Amino acid sequence: MANVKLSIYKVNGQDYEEFIQNFGNIVENTSLCAAAVWANRPFASFDALYQSFCTFIDDLPLHGREGILRSHPNLAGRLAKLDALTAESKSEQSQAGLNIITLEERETLEKYNSKYREKFGFPFVICARLNNKDTILKEIKARLANSADCELKTGINEVKKIMLLRLKDLTECGDAKL
Amino acid sequence: MANVKLSIYKVNGQDYEEFIQNFGNIVENTSLCAAAVWANRPFASFDALYQSFCTFIDDLPLHGREGILRSHPNLAGRLAKLDALTAESKSEQSQAGLNIITLEERETLEKYNSKYREKFGFPFVICARLNNKDTILKEIKARLANSADCELKTGINEVKKIMLLRLKDLTECGDAKL
Numbered sequence: 001m002a003n004v005k006l007s008i009y010k011v012n013g014q015d016y017e018e019f020i021q022n023f024g025n026i027v028e029n030t031s032l033c034a035a036a037v038w039a040n041r042p043f044a045s046f047d048a049l050y051q052s053f054c055t056f057i058d059d060l061p062l063h064g065r066e067g068i069l070r071s072h073p074n075l076a077g078r079l080a081k082l083d084a085l086t087a088e089s090k091s092e093q094s095q096a097g098l099n100i101i102t103l104e105e106r107e108t109l110e111k112y113n114s115k116y117r118e119k120f121g122f123p124f125v126i127c128a129r130l131n132n133k134d135t136i137l138k139e140i141k142a143r144l145a146n147s148a149d150c151e152l153k154t155g156i157n158e159v160k161k162i163m164l165l166r167l168k169d170l171t172e173c174g175d176a177k178l
Numbered sequence: 179m180a181n182v183k184l185s186i187y188k189v190n191g192q193d194y195e196e197f198i199q200n201f202g203n204i205v206e207n208t209s210l211c212a213a214a215v216w217a218n219r220p221f222a223s224f225d226a227l228y229q230s231f232c233t234f235i236d237d238l239p240l241h242g243r244e245g246i247l248r249s250h251p252n253l254a255g256r257l258a259k260l261d262a263l264t265a266e267s268k269s270e271q272s273q274a275g276l277n278i279i280t281l282e283e284r285e286t287l288e289k290y291n292s293k294y295r296e297k298f299g300f301p302f303v304i305c306a307r308l309n310n311k312d313t314i315l316k317e318i319k320a321r322l323a324n325s326a327d328c329e330l331k332t333g334i335n336e337v338k339k340i341m342l343l344r345l346k347d348l349t350e351c352g353d354a355k356l
Contacts, residue, residue, distance in 0.1 A: 016248065032210045035245030039299065061237040067213030070194065121217065 006171040011049065012042040022170055025086055026053065026163050029071040033057065046173030054160055062152075069122035069155045074113045075136060076101050088166055096128035096136060105133060112140045120148050127161035184349045189227065190220040200348055203264055204231065204341050207249040211235065224351030232338055240330075247300035247333045252291045253314060254279050266344055274306035274314060283311060290318045298326050305339035 006022065014022065019038055024031035036056045043049040057068060073079045073089055076098045085093065093099060101109070116124040124140050131139070143151060167173050184200065192200065197216055202209035214234045221227040235246060251257040251267055254276040263271065271277060279287070294302040302318050309317070321329060345351050 030210050030213075032208050032242065032245045032249065035208075035248045036239070036241040037245075038248060039241045039244055056239065056241060059239040060242070061214070061234065063214040063217045063234060064210065064238070064242075066217055067210050067215075070213045070216060071210065 008043060008046055008049070008172070011171065023167075025088055026166050026170075027057070027068060027071075027159060028073075028086060028089060028162070030068055033068075046167065046171060050164060050167060050173070053163060057156060057159065065152060065156055066122050068159060069125050069152070072123055072125045072159075074110075074117075074123050075126070075128065076106050076109050076133075077113060092128040092162070092165075096131055097133045098128065098136075101133055105137070109133075109137060109140070112137070112144065116140060116144055119144065120151050122152075122155065125155040125158045125162075127158050127165065129165055130161060186221060186224055186227070186350070189349065201345075203266055204344050204348075205235070205246060205249075205337060206251075206264060206267060206340070208246055211246075224345065224349060228342060228345060228351070231341055235334060235337065243330060243334055244300050246337060247303050247330070250301055250303045250337075252288075252295075252301050253304070253306065254284050254287050255291060270306040270340070270343075274309055275311045276306065276314075279311060283315070287311075287315060287318070290315070290322065294318060294322055297322065298329050300330075300333065303333040303336045303340075305336050305343065307343055308339060 011019070011022075016038060019041075020031060020034050023034040023037070027033040033053055033056055037049070037052045040048070040052045043052065057065065060068070073085055075093060075096075079085050080090070080093060080098065083090075113124055124143065126136055126139055128136070143154065146154070164173075189197070189200075194216060197219075198209060198212050201212040201215070205211040211231055211234055215227070215230045218226075218230045221230065235243065238246070251263055253271060253274075257263050258268070258271060258276065261268075291302055302321065304314055304317055306314070321332065324332070
């Protein structure tokens with residue numbers, strides 16, 4: 001996370017490498033989003049920047065949108081145990097209390113993560129910072145009953161929430177609406 | 179590079195993490211391609227695997243295809259000087275002789291790389307292993323005269339050549355046609 005938050009003026013003045021360094025992981029492990037959105041510079045506002053990312057994601061072929069979900073780690077999963085998450089994911093999962101989960105809670109979450117991935121072919125994605133371990137567990141159980149279409153839509157919607165919060169960490173975009 | 183080349187049977191038996199580990203950089207710095215293509219398993223053949231990647235790339239929105247080109251490093255550029263290329267790019271650039279380039283040749287290439295990027299908004303991409311520093315320099319000069327549409331098409335075609343050679347390094351797909 002940057003200490004000094006970026007103004008839109010500063011963002012528009014960045015060269016390609018700086019832009020990717022800042023926004024390459026705005027969408028978890030999917031730097032192609034930032035590489036594509038670069039084409040839309042200069043951005044009139046942070047909302048325009050945010051919407052550029054949203055439009056690019058929405059315009060991806062079906063498998064691309066699924067691929068974005070697949071590029072997310074399981075919550076409290078193997079990568080978390082190995083301390084191999086991206087810095088952003090690690091911080092977010094901690095904020096949801098997933099770093100102080102009991103063995104039983106972890107096993108329950110792993111069971112539902114597996115069921116979810118098996119049913120839909122992509123992992124359960126939720127904006128951890130807008131949840132806690134109780135609401136996450138409640139949500140994964142409820143969402144397991146949905147159709148794949150519905151879950152793709154819901155998952156991508158959560159990706160956008162995660163993205164906006166990451167954008168707020170990096171920039172002065174506090175006024176953008178969630 | 180793997181020492182033992184993968185059979186299609188082995189590829190189809192891989193779990194998601196292994197698949198991404200093997201094919202996540204088949205398209206330079208764009209693991210979303212492998213994350214998307216995962217949906218098409220099992221693959222009837224290596225040709226089917228290769229075509230899945232090609233179809234995913236071709237179906238991307240315009241800015242996504244440009245983003246794929248932008249995810250490639252400049253040939254003999256800053257990242258090469260810093261020894262910060264991906265393992266695949268480093269090996270490929272060496273095979274083209276770009277690691278033993280003279281200062282003058284490097285400056286010429288840098289000049290044309292800059293002109294190219296300025297004109298098209300994405301870097302000059304060429305399959306280094308099917309070229310050498312002389313043909314690369316000849317090509318970049320010639321391609322600078324083309325339209326952006328033409329160069330996007332040519333660049334993506336080169337990405338597919340690079341991809342197929344990387345696939346051949348990793349797998350038993352020697353029969354696939356270039």
